[in-house]
Amino acid sequence: MITAQRSVLRRVFPVAIASTLLSFLAVACGESKVAQCNKFTTVANKAKDFANNSEALKGERDPNKIADKIGQLADRLDSLNNDMKAVSLSDDKLKSFQTQYADLVSIGAKDMRSLAGAIKNRNAAELERSSRSLQDVGPKLINVDQQLNSYCKS
Incomplete structure (x- = not known):
């Protein structure tokens, strides 16, 4: 069970970080x-x-x-x-x-x-x-x- 949670975290965590970074970039690159x-x-x-x-x-x-x-x-x-x-x-x-x-x-x-x-x-x-x-x-x-x-x- 713990291994499954770690596996999910390994896949979700990078996506969450990437989404957050893209959000910051979108705001920073606004007009x-x-x-x-x-x-x-x-x-x-x-x-x-x-x-x-x-x-x-x-x-x-x-x-x-x-x-x-x-x-x-x-x-x-x-x-x-x-x-x-x-x-x-x-x-x-x-x-x-x-x-x-x-x-x-x-x-x-x-x-x-x-x-x-x-x-x-x-x-x-x-x-x-x-x-x-x-x-x-x-x-x-x-x-x-x-x-x-x-x-x-x-």
């Missing part, structure tokens, strides 16, 4: 914080491109065309939001930034749609509310971006 930060910032930098695309509104005078362009910008924000949510992160702090960023982008897209509707419907109260909300989102996004940069540099 680094730097790699995850790079993935996140690649998507976040699309927001800067978005800001450049919004410059096209400056020369437009037709309210309906302005509303349509704002709606298109909202669609781009939704696309950016989907890209942000699709980034796979394991770092809890980065996941928190990802959630904050996605939530703010979602609010921005919603407010842009409200703004476009207010322009088309000539609804001054909704125009004011949407504009104010959009103005609040910008600094919050900048704050998340600054926190992200600080975290990724540390």
Whole structure:
């Protein structure tokens, strides 16, 4: 009986050690914080491109065309939001930034749609509310971006 147990231990023990070592290697070889930060910032930098695309509104005078362009910008924000949510992160702090960023982008897209509707419907109260909300989102996004940069540099 003891010989049978020793025989089983001789076969099981090396497999258990190998499994444990592979688990440690898998964790150690996981994506680094730097790699995850790079993935996140690649998507976040699309927001800067978005800001450049919004410059096209400056020369437009037709309210309906302005509303349509704002709606298109909202669609781009939704696309950016989907890209942000699709980034796979394991770092809890980065996941928190990802959630904050996605939530703010979602609010921005919603407010842009409200703004476009207010322009088309000539609804001054909704125009004011949407504009104010959009103005609040910008600094919050900048704050998340600054926190992200600080975290990724540390």
